[in-house]
Amino acid sequence: xxxxxxxxxxxxxxxxxxxxxxxxxxxxxxxxxxxxxxxxxxxxxxxxxxxxxxxxxxxxxxxxxxxxxxxxxxxxxxxxxxxxxxxxxxxxxxxxxxxxxxxxxxxxxxxxxxxxxxxxxxxxxxxxxxxxxxxxxxxxxxxxxxxxxxxxxxxxxxxxxxxxxxxxxxxxxxxxxxxxxxxxxxxxxxxxxxxxxxxxxxxxxxxxxxxxxxxxxxxxxxxxxxxxxxxxxxxxxxxxxxxxxxxxxxxxxxxxxxxxxxxxxxxxxxxxxxxxxxxxxxxxxxxxxxxxxxxxxxxxxxxxxxxxxxxxxxxxxxxxxxxxxxx
Amino acid sequence: xxxxxxxxxxxxxxxxxxxxxxxxxxxxxxxxxxxxxxxxxxxxxxxxxxxxxxxxxxxxxxxxxxxxxxxxxxxxxxxxxxxxxxxxxxxxxxxxxxxxxxxxxxxxxxxxxxxxxxxxxxxxxxxxxxxxxxxxxxxxxxxxxxxxxxxxxxxxxxxxxxxxxxxxxxxxxxxxxxxxxxxxxxxxxxxxxxxxxxxxxxxxxxxxxxxxxxxxxxxxxxxxxxxxxxxxxxxxxxxxxxxxxxxxxxxxxxxxxxxxxxxxxxxxxxxxxxxxxxxxxxxxxxxxxxxxxxxxxxxxxxxxxxxxxxxxxxxxxxxxxxxxxxx
Numbered sequence: 260x261x262x263x264x265x266x267x268x269x270x271x272x273x274x275x276x277x278x279x280x281x282x283x284x285x286x287x288x289x290x291x292x293x294x295x296x297x298x299x300x301x302x303x304x305x306x307x308x309x310x311x312x313x314x315x316x317x318x319x320x321x322x323x324x325x326x327x328x329x330x331x332x333x334x335x336x337x338x339x340x341x342x343x344x345x346x347x348x349x350x351x352x353x354x355x356x357x358x359x360x361x362x363x364x365x366x367x368x369x370x371x372x373x374x375x376x377x378x379x380x381x382x383x384x385x386x387x388x389x390x391x392x393x394x395x396x397x398x399x400x401x402x403x404x405x406x407x408x409x410x411x412x413x414x415x416x417x418x419x420x421x422x423x424x425x426x427x428x429x430x431x432x433x434x435x436x437x438x439x440x441x442x443x444x445x446x447x448x449x450x451x452x453x454x455x456x457x458x459x460x461x462x463x464x465x466x467x468x469x470x471x472x473x474x475x476x477x478x479x480x481x482x483x484x485x486x487x488x489x490x491x492x493x494x495x496x497x498x499x500x501x502x503x504x505x506x507x508x509x510x511x512x513x514x515x516x517x518x519x520x521x522x523x524x525x526x527x528x529x530x531x532x533x534x535x536x537x538x539x540x541x542x543x544x545x546x547x548x549x550x551x552x553x554x555x556x557x558x559x560x561x562x563x564x565x566x567x568x569x570x571x572x573x574x575x576x577x578x579x580x581x582x583x584x585x586x
Numbered sequence: 587x588x589x590x591x592x593x594x595x596x597x598x599x600x601x602x603x604x605x606x607x608x609x610x611x612x613x614x615x616x617x618x619x620x621x622x623x624x625x626x627x628x629x630x631x632x633x634x635x636x637x638x639x640x641x642x643x644x645x646x647x648x649x650x651x652x653x654x655x656x657x658x659x660x661x662x663x664x665x666x667x668x669x670x671x672x673x674x675x676x677x678x679x680x681x682x683x684x685x686x687x688x689x690x691x692x693x694x695x696x697x698x699x700x701x702x703x704x705x706x707x708x709x710x711x712x713x714x715x716x717x718x719x720x721x722x723x724x725x726x727x728x729x730x731x732x733x734x735x736x737x738x739x740x741x742x743x744x745x746x747x748x749x750x751x752x753x754x755x756x757x758x759x760x761x762x763x764x765x766x767x768x769x770x771x772x773x774x775x776x777x778x779x780x781x782x783x784x785x786x787x788x789x790x791x792x793x794x795x796x797x798x799x800x801x802x803x804x805x806x807x808x809x810x811x812x813x814x815x816x817x818x819x820x821x822x823x824x825x826x827x828x829x830x831x832x833x834x835x836x837x838x839x840x841x842x843x844x845x846x847x848x849x850x851x852x853x854x855x856x857x858x859x860x861x862x863x864x865x866x867x868x869x870x871x872x873x874x875x876x877x878x879x880x881x882x883x884x885x886x887x888x889x890x891x892x893x894x895x896x897x898x899x900x901x902x903x904x905x906x907x908x909x910x911x912x913x
Binding site for chain 1: 601604605608609612613614636637638639640641642644649652653655656659660772773774777856857858875876878880882883885886887889890893894909
């Protein structure tokens with residue numbers, strides 16, 4: 260494989276990767292972002308962001324485009340469709356990043372692979388796993404396919420509520436299934452949900468203390484089986500689609516053995532400087548241990564890694580130094 | 587003093603405080619920002635920000651206004667001209683925040699006092715310390731006062747270069763004095779500076795390996811005395827103004843004895859959850875130890891503190907728990 264050398268390789272083009280790229284590029288480092296699909300990460304499927312300070316409201320694709328253009332203006336290069344398959348640290352300290360037939364080499368790698376949709380693992384989920392046949396993980400992306408139809412939404416977190424509210428603008432009827440009686444989501448969202456549920460002629464209803472046990476149908480989703488965890492009773496819910504909003508898992512399987520991962524798959528690194536156990540390799544964003552899992556914290560994580568990278572490049576011994584009193 | 591109770595008190599209305607306020611208010615917490623002057627912190631005097639991801643270019647006041655409006659839209663209250671004089675933790679765990687004749691009380695306080703301009707401490711600096719008589723710490727604010735005049739700029743960091751370049755658009759002649767031969771600033775800025783210095787008919791020149799030893803004049807600045815640290819030789823530089831860009835000191839004197847501070851005055855806290863040694867009191871932004879000192883990292887710090895605050899409110903024992911594998 261022909262080697263391609265860079266000053267900084269960023270693995271993943273989500274918000275953390277784009278934040279890192281802006282700062283690395285502004286430092287005149289030859290910077291490449293290797294992105295498996297296309298940039299944006301989780302926000303690429305979000306149509307309304309109102310918690311990124313500075314924007315009262317913006318769509319995920321719009322914000323992604325702004326961030327990417329900003330980094331590109333300073334010279335950051337983006338390679339889409341580039342899945343990293345292996346990483347290795349050479350004896351000379353250089354990091355090799357294998358990506359199909361290409362081998363990228365750099366002194367510094369910032370890992371920003373982000374997280375992906377968690378699956379429920381119930382019968383029927385894989386069989387119908389695309390919006391065309393009835394199972395989706397993204398309300399924002401797929402809601403329009405269910406205009407005038409009946410859908411079941413599963414989950415209780417922030418994204419679950421946001422996407423369910425979005426769904427209710429399209430579907431004729433939305434039934435939200437949540438395994439607990441209370442919602443763990445931000446109060447402002449829970450209030451918005453409850454207001455919608457209790458509105459006159461609401462098309463949104465709740466099944467609390469309940470879990471989805473299977474998804475059934477002939478060729479496409481026709482019903483969801485929902486079990487009340489308190490009574491043990493099951494109910495068939497006739498529906499045209501099932502949206503599963505039960506969280507994210509870190510996209511870190513390809514890193515196993517290279518950096519240390521937690522049991523849940525998050526990259527182990529120190530919170531201050533984001534150093535992993537491999538000198539020259541930083542982790543930033545939702546892929547790392549202790550991530551706050553917010554858009555702006557992911558962006559700032561990338562920026563922080565790009566700032567810390569300069570300490571390492573000036574003096575590799577910095578890698579083993581403890582937290583300074585002030586940078 | 588009459589007590590005023592809040593769910594969350596934020597001390598300082600800079601980017602960190604505004605980030606914290608947005609998240610606290612979105613969680614329907616009764617939130618107040620106590621700000622000594624007016625909101626914005628350091629960026630209030632910045633006319634061009636191009637490293638906040640999402641905005642290719644925005645002024646500090648504009649970004650401040652957007653962030654404040656965004657937090658206010660969810661109910662966050664801002665009190666300007668409110669200098670906090672003392673903090674105390676009661677035996678019942680409530681935090682008292684004294685502010686002139688007012689006493690604010692809350693279970694949670696997020697400290698975001700930011701940093702201020704560092705002074706050189708040379709003769710003449712205090713005497714002429716306002717733009718009207720010739721000494722300034724803010725190129726963006728005061729450059730227009732020196733249109734067609736000669737000014738000396740002291741410093742070598744990012745802000746020093748940014749503000750010096752800005753000055754050179756107004757002043758007839760700018761002499762930049764830097765104590766080292768090399769600049770520690772971001773390369774992209776150093777390159778912009780050098781391009782400007784080497785441009786034909788440039789109005790910008792450098793005095794490297796040099797320090798300012800005094801500022802002199804009769805009623806107003808008339809000359810700066812500059813010493814070459816290698817040769818020991820001093821030179822009188824005739825000028826109408828001196829801009830001092832030598833960094834920031836944390837605004838934490840009022841916190842001494844309440845939370846732990848480093849020798850340089852930064853608030854000691856753990857980097858992951860931003861907990862200080864006082865349960866219920868978080869620190870975020872440029873005031874804290876290990877801060878990356880960037881705009882977006884300060885904002886994210888505030889957001890992180892507001893996220894972590896929820897753990898403490900749910901269970902005060904969380905304060906002593908170690909870093910979790912994943913939040």
